[in-house]
Amino acid sequence: MRIQATWQGGRAFEAKGDSGFPMLMDATEKYGGDSSAPTPTEMLLSALAGCIGIDVTMILKPHLDQITKLDITVDGERKEEMPTAFTKAHITFTIDGDITAKKVWRAIKLGEEKYCAVSASLKAEITHSLILNGEQVEEV
Numbered sequence: 001m002r003i004q005a006t007w008q009g010g011r012a013f014e015a016k017g018d019s020g021f022p023m024l025m026d027a028t029e030k031y032g033g034d035s036s037a038p039t040p041t042e043m044l045l046s047a048l049a050g051c052i053g054i055d056v057t058m059i060l061k062p063h064l065d066q067i068t069k070l071d072i073t074v075d076g077e078r079k080e081e082m083p084t085a086f087t088k089a090h091i092t093f094t095i096d097g098d099i100t101a102k103k104v105w106r107a108i109k110l111g112e113e114k115y116c117a118v119s120a121s122l123k124a125e126i127t128h129s130l131i132l133n134g135e136q137v138e139e140v
Contacts, residue, residue, distance in 0.1 A: 010034060044122075045074045045089065051118035052091060055111030060103065067097035076124070086124040094131045101137040104130055109139075 005015040011027035012034075025040050027033030038046070049072040057064060070093070077088040095104060108128050112119055119126050130137045 012036060041076075041078075041084075041086070044086070044118075045076050048089060048116075048118045048122065048126075049074045049091070051116045052108070052111045055115040056093070056104075056107045058115075059107035059110055060099070063097075063099050063103060066099050067095060069094065069096035071095075086122060088125045088127070089119075089122065090127045090129065092129045092131065096133055099132075101130065101132050102140045104132060105137075105139050 001018055003015050003017045005013040005025075008014050008024070011032045013025050015023045015025065017023075023043065024037035025043060026035060026037040028039060029035055033039075053070070053072050057070070060067070073092040073094070075090045075092070076086045078084045078086050091108075093104065093108060108130065112126065112128065128139075130139075
């Protein structure tokens with residue numbers, strides 16, 4: 001896999017990977033950007049959400065018709081000193097539908113421990129929570 005990033009002026013870059021889709025990134029105003037696009041660190045957490053989401057939906061494929069909502073929120077904590085790397089990431093899955101918590105937790109754990117390349121690439125501690133049909137559900 002290769003990504004080519006091309007400077008767009010200021011602090012902005014457009015990156016393209018093997019898929020050919022452009023991804024625009026910019027720094028925050030604090031670092032000289034004009035906030036015209038997501039920051040690279042926002043994209044990193046977005047990639048984590050997307051990766052684990054894809055894995056979870058693949059694992060739950062036989063049950064997807066029973067799911068009416070699947071939202072993923074990632075909250076990241078970063079070091080204060082440079083580089084301000086992520087030290088923790090908490091992933092919250094909010095799911096509505098006629099599916100058991102046991103099936104969802106199994107998919108989350110398999111996604112995290114076996115399939116998600118993004119989470120495996122991060123040095124951060126990653127934790128999870130599940131809100132199923134409006135109720136916080138502990139891991140089973």
